[in-house]
Amino acid sequence: MASVDHLSADEWSMLGYDTSHDDRGYAEELREDVRGLVESPPADEAIRAVWRAAAGGGWDPAAHGMSARDRLRRIDETCAARPPRKVPGRRPEPSSWWGAWRPAADEVRDDVVAGIAGIAEAAETRSCRERSAGFLPSPDILSALEEVPVRVHPELGFRLFLRALKVYSVRIEKARYDRFQALGERFGHPAALIDLGLDIAWPPIDTARRDATWDFGFSHLAGQAHQDWRDSRGEIRKTAAGDDFGQTPGSAAAVLLEDTLRLLRSALPDAAVTALWTGASNSPGRTDSRDWLRLIADVCRERLREAAPAYTPAVAPARTELADTVLREVRETAPAVADKAASPHGHPVPATDVMDALEHVVTRIDPDLGFRLFLRVLITLSVPLTQEQYDRYRAIGERFGYGEYHVSDVDHLIEAG
Template identity: 40%
Template structure:
């Protein structure tokens, strides 16, 4: 029978279970850590609704793993900051004491909650998971052997994965990588993140504290997992007058430029700066740039006391300054440059922009000619992204035929599937 897995992101906002306890202890390693203190921390986490802690401990206790394997894995996970052997006890006995502090099972959920979780519950066969996690451990073996000051950590982790539980083994592997700052490449990071997503982890379980060797910043990057990026997402953040509740315009620029956890430092700032530069250095008149921006933000009829974006180019200079400052902070070696314009797609994007002339929304018709200029004189990629954003802003229905063309263009430009998502309103009449 297939194993029933938990929807961890529903119950936890950070690492959890035995790996979560190990992370907490690592963070306290400058303080005194003896067995009574550690058991107090474990009891506190169990009382704070970490139902997985007891389950993890019992998984190891019920496994055939010898004490030396459990001891090795534990020392690697906590960076040797607490060693049961130094307290005169073996690792199994210590795990039994942890398990005794934890409820034997999670509390019952109400039927509605349980049904909702069943729809999101991951289905990952254990053997498939064992194979995937073991492959990542073996791939990281050289780094683990070089940096982790615990002999035999790689074979010990593999035995946990193969003889106890692959989910727990994966989390303890991640914790060892973090405890000893073992660097992983960007490709490895993406695989680890995908494994975590497949197990319904909160994303911080993988990326928080992980040392990643990021790829060089690329202003032409388009495969952002959270969909939109650059000027369109800034326009969404500053839409109408709603933005005033979230801070100043400069603070909103900073939020869009910030990369957020799990992304290469500077990645979002680099593409936002790329967009701003293209418009700043283009032959598109300043009045047209201002019209484009205020249309994209739904601010055509909004009168602000400071009119922060009344002059499109002055506003883009502010955007540029914030991005430059952010990039200088997170990646001082990065020298900003423009990515090549996608001129091969000019005609294809231009055809879609010209369809906007027929939109029912007057603001969309009013900015269509400016969008054409962006496509032909600036960059079809930027023109296409602004078109999608403006259609969404004004709720312009998009028929399935046109939506299909948009998907094809998005794929050619390298956008993630999330970029179109379900944001564009459907034209249920099927008009293309």
């Protein structure tokens, strides 16, 4: 019987298991997948084709005098020799996840098959030059991959399909990638399972495209700040490099740079910049506010030179159609915080100064940036909200195109009715 150490990395990762940590603790889940394939209807040659596609052709059972099913049985025996381990963060135990998809089994299965068929159609339309630039799964492999979601299990078929795309370095356009992520969500997979290792044809950076799930830009940087920042450049770098899954690399730096340039080029007084930062971050204000903004801009440019060297930073015209709407919310809140201060245990800044700075941003710089900073200030000052106010904020966020969880950062401030 083979030992675990005799299984290749490709064999372990064939079914989507990351063996780079936790001492290969996924044996029970791997066994469930293996048994599903061994006991399934597809011909052995189809299973061999799937195996070779997922493992990159690096180990062919037939070349060693065994069938694909024989090799899978050996893996099952190897896993059985190890005690099962439950790994936090993995999918549910096999007894529950095998049935979890069944209420929508036909729909999910059809969507996985459609994804595979879409790659087959794209492969057929590629030019000779495109074909010579890299490998593509053959029609036989794609046909074998289609059998898994239909005759074995939709979720397993999806993972094997993704694995093959990564092995063959198939370039995926953004729209198709988004469909894969949506399908992965239905299976309960983290975004990283789809994203990592997939060759994605990212669209150009567009700072007007709101595709971050949470906060972004200068307001997000303020939300990451804390009292003990030591290496300002390093902390800024983390935010600038924090592209969300599904975002073109460099997007986080681009939107942070745009926000920063708006403030840097504005007539906002230095004291107001300090008040704004303190109010949004609840960390001590900076006396070198303009130098602080220049440092942020420099770090963003460094990140963009690495991630998107072809990108030319530019500040788009502000979206002013919601200025009055946002201004009303700021002014409605101002009286409720008149006696408060931001960073009360550091260098206190009166909330009135913060609210005045917010008004300036909303009316003279960018209502979008002003509203995002306003949400941060609500958290800093622990402003109690009514359900009606929160609903209005969500509506504003939707009109700005914010991500699903952006405005929900303040939902803990809603008072019990």
